[in-house]
Amino acid sequence: MTFVRFLWSRIDRFLAAILLTVAIATVLPARGETAVAVGWLTDGAIALLFFMHGAHLSPEAALRGARHWQLHTVVFLSTFVLFPLLGVSARFLAPGFLPAPLWAGVILLTAMPSTVQSSIAFTSLAGGNVPAALCSASASNLLGVFLTPVIAGVLLARHGIDVSGHAVLAIVVQLLLPFVAGQLLRPWIGAFVTRHARALKSVDYGSILLIVYSAFSHGVVDGIWHQINAAELLKVAIADVALLAAVMTLLTFASRRLGFSRADEITIVFCGSKKSLASGLPIATLLFAGNVGLLVIPLMLFHQIQLMVCAWLARRYAERRVAAEAHQAVPATSV
Numbered sequence: 001m002t003f004v005r006f007l008w009s010r011i012d013r014f015l016a017a018i019l020l021t022v023a024i025a026t027v028l029p030a031r032g033e034t035a036v037a038v039g040w041l042t043d044g045a046i047a048l049l050f051f052m053h054g055a056h057l058s059p060e061a062a063l064r065g066a067r068h069w070q071l072h073t074v075v076f077l078s079t080f081v082l083f084p085l086l087g088v089s090a091r092f093l094a095p096g097f098l099p100a101p102l103w104a105g106v107i108l109l110t111a112m113p114s115t116v117q118s119s120i121a122f123t124s125l126a127g128g129n130v131p132a133a134l135c136s137a138s139a140s141n142l143l144g145v146f147l148t149p150v151i152a153g154v155l156l157a158r159h160g161i162d163v164s165g166h167a168v169l170a171i172v173v174q175l176l177l178p179f180v181a182g183q184l185l186r187p188w189i190g191a192f193v194t195r196h197a198r199a200l201k202s203v204d205y206g207s208i209l210l211i212v213y214s215a216f217s218h219g220v221v222d223g224i225w226h227q228i229n230a231a232e233l234l235k236v237a238i239a240d241v242a243l244l245a246a247v248m249t250l251l252t253f254a255s256r257r258l259g260f261s262r263a264d265e266i267t268i269v270f271c272g273s274k275k276s277l278a279s280g281l282p283i284a285t286l287l288f289a290g291n292v293g294l295l296v297i298p299l300m301l302f303h304q305i306q307l308m309v310c311a312w313l314a315r316r317y318a319e320r321r322v323a324a325e326a327h328q329a330v331p332a333t334s335v
Helices: 002-010 013-027 032-056 059-063 069-093 100-110 117-126 130-157 165-195 197-221 230-257 262-272 277-287 297-329
Strands: none
Touching: 013 197, 032 165, 032 197, 032 277, 069 100, 069 130, 069 230, 069 262, 100 130, 100 230, 100 297, 117 130, 117 262, 117 297, 130 165, 130 262, 130 277, 165 197, 197 277, 230 262, 230 297, 262 297, 277 297
């Protein structure tokens, strides 16, 4: 019993909820009119998600670290240039490592924006530049509404997956307009949303679970589990780990070579190495009209892998900071 409690305490509850949702979609997928209703509900949840983020995000707080343009440039290049280059290079060097739909999913993952909440949380825990992290992560999500469809469209077109201009317009309408509406209404509802941050988190989680159910329902109807096996899932995880390790290593090296402070290095590593599941799933769902079963598997795995790795790395950074402060506090011994 003690072992079971220990194991349960180490499980990411949200990941468990996602897996449970996938299982429900596998056994009870939405079909026919139910699928249409779930699709409308999913679109509404996505709009509500971005509306609440718009109402919650303080422009003043987001702009507090905006002056540090060198840091933001590195994060931006990592998110929207380095990641796609590594994904395309991996596909070119090992085309047979994964089936074409899963490689497309990896490439789609590389085009996604950075996370907001976890980037800031890990940066804070590690002792990084929190205002700069807030600015970079927020800007990444806003730019991702425009850049992710374009980057994904260009890269995936070479793999026979078409992204229409209508899909890009749908993303702008369904994601950006609610966000702008939230920003405009922030003077009246911002304080309420801030006081009820748990409600925003519930919308975050609930919308993602709804998107997962909708996507995998569609996939099950189309026979997704006949298209992938355990060995291929393991290979996707290996590809995700290799991608995350390469980006983190390159960002750490570049930060030090470019002369950034330790706090800025932490911000660059955490903001530049993340990919957002909260923003990524809505974008993918709108981009491919719900036909995203296999395409989002690399993103879902990457999400969990990055959380585990960044949690460990943040603790390492924090421990080193504490050790360094303790060392500086010890007075020099006179001879």
